Amino acid sequence: MTTAAYAAIRRHTHWGVVSVVVGAGIVTGIQVGKAAIATPMLQADLGFNLTAAGWLTGIFAVLGLVGGIPAGTLVSRTGDRRMLVLGLGAIALGTVMGATAPGYPVLLASRVLEGLGFLLVTVAGPAILNRMVGDGQRDIAFALWSCFMPAGMALVMLAGPLFGDWRTLWWGNAGLAAAAIVAGLAIVPAATARVSVSWRSAASDSLRVLTSREPILLAACFASYSLMFFALFSFLPVLLMEQMAIAHGTAGLLSSVATGANIIGNLAAGYLLARGISRPALLAGAYLIMGLAGIGIFLQVFGGTPTLALCILFSGVGGLIPATLISSVPLVASSAALAPVVIGLVMQGSNLGQVIGPVAVGGATGIYGWAAAAGIVLIAALIATVAAMVTNFDDSRIR
Template sequence: MSAVVAFTPERTDWIAVTAVVVAGMVSAMQVGKGLIAGPLLQADLGLDLTALGWITSVFAIVGVVGGMPAGAMVAAIGDRRMLGIGMGILLIGILIGAASPNFTLLILSRIFEGFGFLLVIVTGPAILMRIVASTRRDLVFAFWSCFMPAGMAIAMLSGPLFQSWQAIWWINGVVALLSLLTVITAVSPATAGPCASSGGLRADVSATLTSRGPLLLFALFTLYSLMTFTLFSFLPILLVTRMHISLGTAGLLSAFITLANVIGNLAAGTMLSRGVGRGGLVIVAATLMGASGLWIFLSQSGDTLTFALCVLFSAIGGLIPATLISTVPMLSPRPALAPMAMGLLMQGSNLGQLIGPVAVGAAIEAYGWTSGAAFIGAGALCCILLATILDNALRTKPRETA
């Protein structure tokens, strides 16, 4: 296979950084639109809850299966070209979905969207590594890690403005087209072309999967995603039950809680750029997520406290993805394998997103809301244990010889 030769620029191209981050947000909007359009899809296509679950979970399935292959494609084809391809596939999926007359075609369109989404989120960090000065890298990766909560919140806040789910799809198509044109205009191609990898694809996959660093980050992101979606998958229902509010109000509050995750992401970038230890930061975040999550599920707190704990859970949780994403280049076996390691990280994210809602939903249905605490507590504890070796992994990683 081939890999793009990486170098560290002296200056940061902020216009290109903005274009890449916005592309990530636009891709995340496609996840959020599936959530907010649920009632409209039910009314128009007669879908049950199981079918609606497939509308959202297909993204996670594509991510679990295709994370590392997507990373390999980025390394072989080139980051800018692959980002354009990803946005193009995403746009095609959106347009097919907007014109879908039935559930079968809609699911097919979501597979296209899911693959485009995956290419964008794996390619974005590879471009940022290339165009961002090393002194700004932690901060820029923190901005990048905001793409998911910001994009989902935008989708959930804007969705109720439209009267049909097709209108939501069409407007997302326009936004995706504009983002694609911006990427083509603002992001410059790599100055160095692809160079051959001596061992080929199999050797690169083996090197990534047998390296302690990528596997550690994969496990940590899986646990973070499991904890996050344990709460977020049923957040509107939880708020309605605890706060006795309408579903519309619960959706608005859920969007605000999701957006609070951005605070943690940006805070992580600032702290990492000032030398705060990565393992220690993950430990603090996992501890506070665990404490607030246990309180939410085990107690019967009032309206204000329940909402405040959910905001805290989301905001403090944002420290973890920003830290892990910015650590990928540091723990990759070789710089050329960073996109593949990022793909593995995204597989962990989607694995937690896939198994979390199913397992937690079954547990809550069988044992009640308090059973969610078991997932939060176990996830936080395992996350803390793994984070204790993160800084050691960074200290002991051998230097690249060339």
């Protein structure tokens, strides 16, 4: 595609495409959250402990630890719509595999396949938006995209307890993924031109990104956020049931409210960034508030209602972070062609935190109690604050 043709497309924003892409993202967010809300069902049916539940959530992201950059490279060479549809297909197959799993090992393997789909969708989605969204609406569109995780998790937290058992919940999710595939094929246009596959070029692109300071810092920021978020929300229904002595359905409802607050933060980030607020200041403030709120939540020094309020604060303020980081990718990529590769690296950071958070908290809590999670979250907050403050976000590079 010529530069002039690319610019002509980017003058207008195709909001129908944005809606489908965000919807596909929400489907992937539901797959993340379903393990958390299904934990009590899985404990009753398969005899899970919190460590096993943590791995069921964490292993979902394990392919993203090493596959983000290769996925970003493939997206730029084989087509973002194709990768979106393949990702949704992997989610559908993995969910069916999980629904029919005879025990924990197969269920765990099915989560790896779902995680592959998650990786492809979360790398292809921003690439499609970058192609279809006009420059003036970039921050708004990416703020909407960054809502996919909390929106999907909030929906499944709310709806999950309504299912009779966890297998029915899995089957329902397979149907959602199939519907998203149809919508993607019908509404998202394929790129008019793609770069031919060259593994030498792909390796060169990856090396350029991996040796660039700002993309590495951006990935570190996302890893820290993801660790903090999933350290809490992978176990929030269980924590609330223990803290407030409430039923599973009520815990799901309250978890949905807390998770949904993250959406407000994501949208607020788009508003604030469009008005020129400093990205490092926005990120650093959000990380510090999350760290302090996490101490109050996990140490359980307050009653049930104040703890829930802290969860909402943790989630809402935290929502400022992913929207800011994702919309910053074009600012730190050395060229437009490398933007999907940088997105892949950032998603590797996200997946790293998504693996470490549930596994570390599940293991530490089983040994030392919930207080151990407070230290994990606080350390991650401090590391992220430093990384955000030293990152150079060059606003003059918005294309």
